[in-house]
Amino acid sequence: MRADARRNRERVFQVAREMFSEDPHSAGMDEIARRAGVGIGTLYRNFPSRIDLIEAIYREDLAALATLADRLIETRNPWDALAEWLLGFARFTESKRAILGELGQAFEANPDLAAQARHQIDSAALKVLTRAHAAGAVRPDVTAPDLIQLVGGFVLFIAADPERTDHLLGVVLDGLRT
Amino acid sequence: MRADARRNRERVFQVAREMFSEDPHSAGMDEIARRAGVGIGTLYRNFPSRIDLIEAIYREDLAALATLADRLIETRNPWDALAEWLLGFARFTESKRAILGELGQAFEANPDLAAQARHQIDSAALKVLTRAHAAGAVRPDVTAPDLIQLVGGFVLFIAADPERTDHLLGVVLDGLRT
Numbered sequence: 001m002r003a004d005a006r007r008n009r010e011r012v013f014q015v016a017r018e019m020f021s022e023d024p025h026s027a028g029m030d031e032i033a034r035r036a037g038v039g040i041g042t043l044y045r046n047f048p049s050r051i052d053l054i055e056a057i058y059r060e061d062l063a064a065l066a067t068l069a070d071r072l073i074e075t076r077n078p079w080d081a082l083a084e085w086l087l088g089f090a091r092f093t094e095s096k097r098a099i100l101g102e103l104g105q106a107f108e109a110n111p112d113l114a115a116q117a118r119h120q121i122d123s124a125a126l127k128v129l130t131r132a133h134a135a136g137a138v139r140p141d142v143t144a145p146d147l148i149q150l151v152g153g154f155v156l157f158i159a160a161d162p163e164r165t166d167h168l169l170g171v172v173l174d175g176l177r178t
Numbered sequence: 179m180r181a182d183a184r185r186n187r188e189r190v191f192q193v194a195r196e197m198f199s200e201d202p203h204s205a206g207m208d209e210i211a212r213r214a215g216v217g218i219g220t221l222y223r224n225f226p227s228r229i230d231l232i233e234a235i236y237r238e239d240l241a242a243l244a245t246l247a248d249r250l251i252e253t254r255n256p257w258d259a260l261a262e263w264l265l266g267f268a269r270f271t272e273s274k275r276a277i278l279g280e281l282g283q284a285f286e287a288n289p290d291l292a293a294q295a296r297h298q299i300d301s302a303a304l305k306v307l308t309r310a311h312a313a314g315a316v317r318p319d320v321t322a323p324d325l326i327q328l329v330g331g332f333v334l335f336i337a338a339d340p341e342r343t344d345h346l347l348g349v350v351l352d353g354l355r356t
Contacts, residue, residue, distance in 0.1 A: 118337070142349065149338055150346060153331030159296070160327055168328060171320065175353025 011036040012043060013057050017095060020054070024098040029053075054099055055106045055113065061092055062120045069124035078128075078135035083173050085128045086151050089121070090165055093155040100156075121148060138176050147176075189214040190221060191235050195273060198232070202276040207231070232277055233284045233291065239270055240298045247302035256306075256313035261351050263306045264329050267299070268343055271333040278334075299326060316354050325354075 001009070015036040019027035029050055033043040047053040068088045072081035096103060107114040125144040132138040154160065154168050179187070193214040197205035207228055211221040225231040246266045250259035274281055285292040303322040310316040332338065332346050 139349065141345065145337070145339065146342060146346060146349070149332050149335045149342065150349065153333070153335035153338070154327050155331070156336075157327045157331035157334065159323070160331070161323065164324060164327065167319065168324060171317065171324070171328065171353040172350065173353070175349040175351070 008036070008038050008042065009046070012038055012046075012053070013060065016053055016057060020057075020099050021095050024102075051102055051106050051109070054102050055110070058096070058103065058106070058113075058117070061095070062117055065089060065092055066120055066124045069127045073127060073131060077137075078132040079137040079177070082128045082132040082138060082176075085124065086147060086173070087166075087169060089125070089148070090151050090155050090169055093152050094162060094165065097156060097160075136178060139178055142176055186214070186216050186220065187224070190216055190224075190231070191238065194231055194235060198235075198277050199273050202280075229280055229284050229287070232280050233288070236274070236281060236284070236291075236295070239273070240295055243267060243270055244298055244302045247305045251305060251309060255315075256310040257315040257355070260306045260310040260316060260354075263302065264325060264351070265344075265347060267303070267326070268329050268333050268347055271330050272340060272343065275334060275338075314356060317356055320354055 012032060016027060016032050019032060019035075027050075029043055029047075030040060032053070033040040036043075043053075047056060065085075065088060069081075069085050072084050075081075076084060122144050125147050129138065129142070129144050129147060133140060150172050151169065154172075155165060190210060194205060194210050197210060197213070205228075207221055207225075208218060210231070211218040214221075221231075225234060243263075243266060247259075247263050250262050253259075254262060300322050303325050307316065307320070307322050307325060311318060328350050329347065332350075333343060
């Protein structure tokens with residue numbers, strides 16, 4: 001990809017991420033192109049539909065979650081790596097909250113995507129968890145799917161209050177600690 | 179209500195609760211009447227549609243959650259009352275998991291129902307929580323909506339494993355404890 005094409009793509013992703021989090025209904029392709037300073041023709045050439053754009057961002061965010069696990073394992077102690085990765089997972093999940101319906105459409109159109117997502121998230125969770133288990137920092141009876149269910153659950157709950165995310169993650173982390 | 183009418187109603191509710199939890203798609207009105215040993219005419223006279231039956235059971239279960247809080251406050255220490263009420267709330271939420279779509283229809287047809295439900299659940303949670311706070315048994319920074327979001331969240335999570343409910347509630351309870 002040429003440097004200017006890459007910069008355009010990054011700008012589009014950044015604008016779309018913000019709009020999907022704040023007010024997804026206003027985030028039409030025209031408005032995304034306008035705010036990103038990219039021609040609408042260019043945008044549609046790369047992403048024929050809004051679902052394609054959502055899927056491309058989702059794949060990039062999934063890859064970032066996996067990278068985050070690797071980076072934390074290299075730079076943090078086992079407990080902090082687990083705690084910070086779970087915060088990253090909570091932020092990732094929050095950013096999808098308002099576009100769950102469209103993500104569901106992407107999963108239907110592309111059945112591998114849901115399985116891949118599940119696999120990437122579970123693998124990253126398992127990496128930080130296995131290290132924390134080995135260090136005796138986390139309850140031995142907790143599994144990677146447990147972590148996903150606990151944190152994903154309260155973030156996606158119908159009556160979730162986004163202001164309480166860090167607080168509720170703190171409660172869950174206290175419950176996970178040995 | 180006459181004694182035999184009350185017995186019929188109880189049998190219908192019991193059968194419907196089991197069927198809604200296990201396989202809601204098979205729980206047509208005919209099958210519910212048959213298994214409960216009640217005439218289909220009687221069933222339709224009391225509940226003109228499946229949604230009416232779902233709503234009636236939901237209201238009874240909500241009232242039971244409120245009664246449970248009062249009973250636990252009289253018979254258990256502050257921490258156990260909180261823990262047992264949250265288990266009751268988890269079971270209540272689980273029993274609605276397979277019929278969330280139809281409950282949503284009941285909420286749309288009857289907008290007060292959702293507000294009432296929210297109020298009854300929050301009030302019951304607040305009762306057990308206030309007593310546990312006063313006894314210093316639970317983190318002071320936890321609110322009733324926090325409890326609902328944490329427990330309701332993992333029970334209703336897309337990839338929730340019902341076999342893990344008691345285990346995950348144990349993790350959350352450890353996080354809530356002072």
